Amino acid sequence: MIPSELDEGLPLEKIRDFSLEELLGMAIKAEIGAREFYTSLAERMEIQALKEKIEWLAEEEKKHEELLRRIYANMFPGEDVIFPEEHIGPELQPVARKLHSVEDIIDLIRWAMKAEEIAANFYAELENIMGTEDKRRLMRYLSDMERGHYYTLKAEYELLLDWAMYSQMMNLGP
Amino acid sequence: MIPSELDEGLPLEKIRDFSLEELLGMAIKAEIGAREFYTSLAERMEIQALKEKIEWLAEEEKKHEELLRRIYANMFPGEDVIFPEEHIGPELQPVARKLHSVEDIIDLIRWAMKAEEIAANFYAELENIMGTEDKRRLMRYLSDMERGHYYTLKAEYELLLDWAMYSQMMNLGP
Numbered sequence: 133m134i135p136s137e138l139d140e141g142l143p144l145e146k147i148r149d150f151s152l153e154e155l156l157g158m159a160i161k162a163e164i165g166a167r168e169f170y171t172s173l174a175e176r177m178e179i180q181a182l183k184e185k186i187e188w189l190a191e192e193e194k195k196h197e198e199l200l201r202r203i204y205a206n207m208f209p210g211e212d213v214i215f216p217e218e219h220i221g222p223e224l225q226p227v228a229r230k231l232h233s234v235e236d237i238i239d240l241i242r243w244a245m246k247a248e249e250i251a252a253n254f255y256a257e258l259e260n261i262m263g264t265e266d267k268r269r270l271m272r273y274l275s276d277m278e279r280g281h282y283y284t285l286k287a288e289y290e291l292l293l294d295w296a297m298y299s300q301m302m303n304l305g306p
Numbered sequence: 307m308i309p310s311e312l313d314e315g316l317p318l319e320k321i322r323d324f325s326l327e328e329l330l331g332m333a334i335k336a337e338i339g340a341r342e343f344y345t346s347l348a349e350r351m352e353i354q355a356l357k358e359k360i361e362w363l364a365e366e367e368k369k370h371e372e373l374l375r376r377i378y379a380n381m382f383p384g385e386d387v388i389f390p391e392e393h394i395g396p397e398l399q400p401v402a403r404k405l406h407s408v409e410d411i412i413d414l415i416r417w418a419m420k421a422e423e424i425a426a427n428f429y430a431e432l433e434n435i436m437g438t439e440d441k442r443r444l445m446r447y448l449s450d451m452e453r454g455h456y457y458t459l460k461a462e463y464e465l466l467l468d469w470a471m472y473s474q475m476m477n478l479g480p
Contacts, residue, residue, distance in 0.1 A: 301376055
């Protein structure tokens with residue numbers, strides 16, 4: 133079930149009410165959610181070119197989760213990851229239903245775009261909070277990566293809006 | 307040989323001096339150049355994670371070339387592609403030399419970032435020139451994709467600048 137009005141999650145200005153451990157926990161949770169979302173979406177996707185792109189995004193988010201866990205272990209050695217209830221951006225849920233039309237796909241891509249955009253802004257905010265240059269650099273890395281994902285999705289989204297052309301130009305058989 | 311001052315190629319304000327056939331020809335030439343550059347760079351890259359990312363970019367540019375050739379064939383049926391001498395952004399040359407240090411890689415990534423950024427702006431300009439909404443949409447698609455590549459490269463670039471951390475966080479070697 134996709135809400136027509138997207139829940140944007142934790143407002144960015146609230147970030148400073150949380151500890152760094154909590155914020156990193158939220159980030160890890162968001163990366164896991166994004167991966168599960170993309171994996172389930174790819175499984176249901178019949179457009180091969182788009183399926184591959186979504187699978188690629190799922191792998192990327194997996195790498196981000198691993199990177200964040202290393203950062204966490206480095207900053208808080210021996211401590212379990214704290215997962216706050218709050219979430220960054222829309223809470224992406226695994227896609228459990230069959231995709232019936234291109235409109236279903238368009239809705240989900242729009243949802244994912246929103247999540248990527250908010251994640252990029254979230255990491256940019258974390259960059260300001262981090263106390264050392266190496267940690268700031270890592271947050272910049274994650275922010276740029278998510279921004280890259282946003283544009284990748286935006287590209288597909290724009291083209292999907294004209295399905296007749298999409299199928300023609302992407303050489304999708306009738 | 308990488309120039310320290312990057313040749314930015316055709317200034318965007320000159321775009322309207324060329325025919326659409328010539329501009330599409332330039333775009334196809336740029337995608338071919340970018341693919342050859344990324345392919346040769348990936349072959350010489352010993353950092354596995356980065357090698358995979360660069361290979362992915364090479365595949366992407368290949369798809370863009372194919373898409374542009376389909377657009378060309380659709381707009382100018384039966385006509386050979388015109389390749390003007392002018393080029394969009396820095397003319398990326400295949401990497402023929404061995405990469406000796408991370409600084410060599412950083413230079414090349416910076417070069418590629420510039421090329422991707424200019425390509426994104428070029429396609430955005432082409433969007434304004436195209437006469438029909440479907441063609442405008444295709445240019446928007448290409449512009450967003452190249453913008454995505456720019457951010458993907460920027461992320462790696464930022465992290466490569468702190469090599470000690472990069473190798474630690476990407477779980478490279480001892």
